Amino acid sequence: METTIAGREIHVNEEGYLTDFNQWDKEIGEQLANKEGIILTPRHWEVITYVQEKFKKEEPLSIRGIKNSGVINIKEFYSLFPGGPLKKATLIAGIPKPKSCI
Amino acid sequence: MSKTTAKKMLFILSKATLENVYAAFVMANGARMEGIESEIFFTFFGLEAIQKKKLEHLHVATVGNPAMHMPTMLGGLPGVEALASKMMKKEMEKLDMPPVGEFLEILSDSGCRLWACKLAMDMFHLDKDDLIDEIEDVITIGQFYDRANTDNTHIVFV
Numbered sequence: 515m516e517t518t519i520a521g522r523e524i525h526v527n528e529e530g531y532l533t534d535f536n537q538w539d540k541e542i543g544e545q546l547a548n549k550e551g552i553i554l555t556p557r558h559w560e561v562i563t564y565v566q567e568k569f570k571k572e573e574p575l576s577i578r579g580i581k582n583s584g585v586i587n588i589k590e591f592y593s594l595f596p597g598g599p600l601k602k603a604t605l606i607a608g609i610p611k612p613k614s615c616i
Numbered sequence: 617m618s619k620t621t622a623k624k625m626l627f628i629l630s631k632a633t634l635e636n637v638y639a640a641f642v643m644a645n646g647a648r649m650e651g652i653e654s655e656i657f658f659t660f661f662g663l664e665a666i667q668k669k670k671l672e673h674l675h676v677a678t679v680g681n682p683a684m685h686m687p688t689m690l691g692g693l694p695g696v697e698a699l700a701s702k703m704m705k706k707e708m709e710k711l712d713m714p715p716v717g718e719f720l721e722i723l724s725d726s727g728c729r730l731w732a733c734k735l736a737m738d739m740f741h742l743d744k745d746d747l748i749d750e751i752e753d754v755i756t757i758g759q760f761y762d763r764a765n766t767d768n769t770h771i772v773f774v
Contacts, residue, residue, distance in 0.1 A: 576712050577649065577722055588725035597651030598618065615642055616713055 520545045531611055538608030547606045558594055561586055562607045569609040575600060576616050624653040624769040631774065632664035634676045634704060640774040641719045648726040657760045659733035663740060666732060666747050671716045675701040724750035731755050
């Protein structure tokens with residue numbers, strides 16, 4: 515389905531995740547974050563860049579992966595993206611929601 | 617974003633076989649990942665999973681477990697349980713499942729609160745020093761029920 519984000523027509527799934535990463539840019543990311551009540555800081559952007567890189571390399575995301583990423587620890591991860599950090603970070607980053615149970 | 621109405625998941629872990637410990641940990645971690653509060657109360661043999669000296673030596677049960685598809689007599693032979701546990705840990709590592717100690721750290725850092733049962737601690741003559749630092753306190757079951765202080769709290773016994 516289509517929705518308007520930052521004045522543009524964007525393809526998203528029923529949960530609001532972008533279905534085409536090529537449509538993502540920083541402005542879209544900011545709008546998606548605002549909808550989740552998050553104002554992006556440079557720390558948020560570091561995490562977003564990290565999850566996007568993992569996505570581009572087709573490597574699965576997990577909470578343990580975040581812990582060992584060297585980018586951020588779990589406590590800060592939860593405080594930056596309250597209420598489901600991996601779900602929210604991937605939503606804002608324009609990549610699919612991780613399917614893993616861990 | 618999420619459709620769940622669950623607000624808080626309280627787990628009681630009473631066993632220390634790998635399959636039970638991991639079931640509780642994955643569910644508790646999964647709740648946090650979905651933005652749901654979660655806590656674990658370790659009681660009886662569940663206390664093995666939070667004792668510094670024991671937590672990395674947990675085993676899968678090979679006897680009395682028909683799903684292992686192994687004759688009970690064979691499952692009871694020396695070394696079989698250790699071998700089965702080793703194989704299971706290897707498979708879990710492939711899926712990026714952390715070992716018990718690391719999993720407890722992840723849970724604690726994720727905001728999952730961890731408690732030990734007072735009655736079981738007394739029964740096994742354990743002291744808070746025997747437990748990992750992530751355990752917040754030793755409490756009674758009544759105090760644990762008090763943690764069910766919000767609507768849409770669920771208590772799961774493992």
